[in-house]
Amino acid sequence: MPVISANTQARREGYFRIDWKLAAQRTDAIADGTPFLVPVVIDETKDG
Numbered sequence: 001m002p003v004i005s006a007n008t009q010a011r012r013e014g015y016f017r018i019d020w021k022l023a024a025q026r027t028d029a030i031a032d033g034t035p036f037l038v039p040v041v042i043d044e045t046k047d048g
Contacts, residue, residue, distance in 0.1 A: 002039045009045055
């Protein structure tokens with residue numbers, strides 16, 4: 001469960017980005033409709 005905030009969005013590198021990419025790749029092996037990545041936003045950060 002990735003926790004997203006202004007801090008994670010501001011970082012240009014770090015373990016968060018590596019872990020996110022690995023998790024996104026893993027979703028290719030998971031059946032459609034099965035929740036796997038459930039991001040949680042803890043401030044007013046918008047996706048984008």
